[in-house]
Amino acid sequence: VLISVGAVRRQLLNPDFEDDIFSNSFIGKIPSNWTGSQLFLVRNIDTAWGGGLAPKGDKYVALQGFVSIKQIITLPSYHTANITFYARTRPGFDANAVTVSFNDVSLRIELTSSFERYEFIIPPNVVDVTSSLYFINTYWKCVGDCTIELDNVHITYKRRVTVVTRTRDILKGIVSTFKRAIKSTNRDL
Numbered sequence: 001v002l003i004s005v006g007a008v009r010r011q012l013l014n015p016d017f018e019d020d021i022f023s024n025s026f027i028g029k030i031p032s033n034w035t036g037s038q039l040f041l042v043r044n045i046d047t048a049w050g051g052g053l054a055p056k057g058d059k060y061v062a063l064q065g066f067v068s069i070k071q072i073i074t075l076p077s078y079h080t081a082n083i084t085f086y087a088r089t090r091p092g093f094d095a096n097a098v099t100v101s102f103n104d105v106s107l108r109i110e111l112t113s114s115f116e117r118y119e120f121i122i123p124p125n126v127v128d129v130t131s132s133l134y135f136i137n138t139y140w141k142c143v144g145d146c147t148i149e150l151d152n153v154h155i156t157y158k159r160r161v162t163v164v165t166r167t168r169d170i171l172k173g174i175v176s177t178f179k180r181a182i183k184s185t186n187r188d189l
Contacts, residue, residue, distance in 0.1 A: 012033075012071055012073060012133070012153055012154065012155060013032070013033030013034075013071065014031055014032050014033040014034065015152060015153045015154055016054070016056045016057045016059070016060075016151055016152045016153075017031045017041060017054075017057075017059045017060055017061045017150075017151060018056075018057040018058065018059055019031070019032040019033070020032050020041055020059070022041065022043075024043075025042070025043050025045050025046035025047075025048070025049075026040050026041060026042040026043065026046050026048070026049060026062070027040065027041050028040050029041050030069075031061055031069070033071060034061075034069050034070065034071050035069070035070045035071070036063070036067060036068055036069035036070060037067055038063070038064055038065055038067040039061055039062065039063060039064075039067065039069060040061070040062040040064060041059055041060075041061055041062075042054075042059060042060055042061070042062050042149070043058055043059050044058050044059070049062055049090060049147070049149070050088075050090050050091030050092060050113070050149070051091070052091065052114075052115070054115070054151045054152075055086040055115050055117070055151045055152045056086075056151060056152040057151075057152075059151075060086075060115075060149050060150060060151035061149065061150050061151070062090070062147050062148070062149045063135070063137040063147065063148050063149075063150070064137075064145070064146070064147045065137065065146060065147075066136075066137055066138075066146075067136075067137050068134050068135060068136040068137065069134070069135050069150070070132060070133065070134045070135075071132075071133050072130060072131070072132055072133075073130075073131050073132075073133055073155060074129060074130055074131075075127055075128075075129065075131055075155070075157055076127075076129070076157065079124055079127050079157040079158060080121065080122065080123060080124050080127070080157065080158045081102065081121070081122040081127050081131075081155055081156070081157045082119060082120070082121050082122075082155070082156045082157070082158075083100065083102060083119070083120040083121075083122065083133065083153070083154070083155050084117060084118065084119045084120075084152075084153070084154050084155075084156070085100075085117070085118055085120075085135075085150060085151070085152060085153040085154070086115045086116065086117050086118070086150065086151045086152045087109070087111055087115065087116065087118060087135075087148060087149065087150050087151075088111055088112060088113055088114055088115045088116065088148070088149050089111040089112065089113055089147070089148055089149075090113070090145055090147035090148070090149060091113040091114075092113070093113075093144050093145040093146075093147065094144050094145070094146065095110065095111065095112075096110075096111055096137070096138070096146055096147070096148050097109060097110045097111060097138040097148075098111060098135055098136065098137065098138060098148050098150070099134075099135075099136040099138040100118075100120050100133075100134070100135055100136075101132075101133075101134040101135075101136060102120065102122050102126065102131060102132070102133055102134075103122075103126050103127070103128060103131050103132060104126060105122055105123075105126050107120055108138055111148060115149070115151065127157070133153075133155070135148075135150055135153075
């Protein structure tokens with residue numbers, strides 16, 4: 001029997017890419033607390049990157065070409081981790097995909113040109129104390145500009161407690177309850 005114990009939200013550092021300050025509409029820069037290359041921070045006022053509002057705050061990150069963005073996070077082991085994020089392909093260009101990788105588990109997601117919320121659930125046997133979270137721009141059907149855009153990345157984890165009960169003990173309890181119910185019914189008649 002598995003019992004879920006309350007979820008705890010673990011804040012990534014700079015999850016919505018708002019920590020960096022710049023005055024232009026975009027800047028070629030790796031966001032604070034993340035690693036990667038060929039990344040751009042984009043503000044809502046920019047139209048060259050497709051415009052539109054970031055799902056949270058004023059900025060989002062754009063991954064142009066076959067590149068990735070990564071953050072190392074510390075989580076308690078033996079927990080289920082839920083990763084949520086918003087992503088889209090650059091509006092006005094070919095469809096594209098993002099591969100989300102958490103330690104040894106990966107999932108490729110085909111994106112649309114609108115920011116949509118995605119959730120990636122990681123089983124307890126994959127979560128290590130020190131875990132790596134990657135977002136990889138995955139060329140899919142893309143021919144022209146192959147940019148993907150990300151925002152509002154969060155991790156929530158739940159502890160799973162395993163309760164082991166022997167089948168014989170469960171059956172004894174059911175039989176005992178059933179016998180009490182019959183005795184009670186016979187007395188009432």
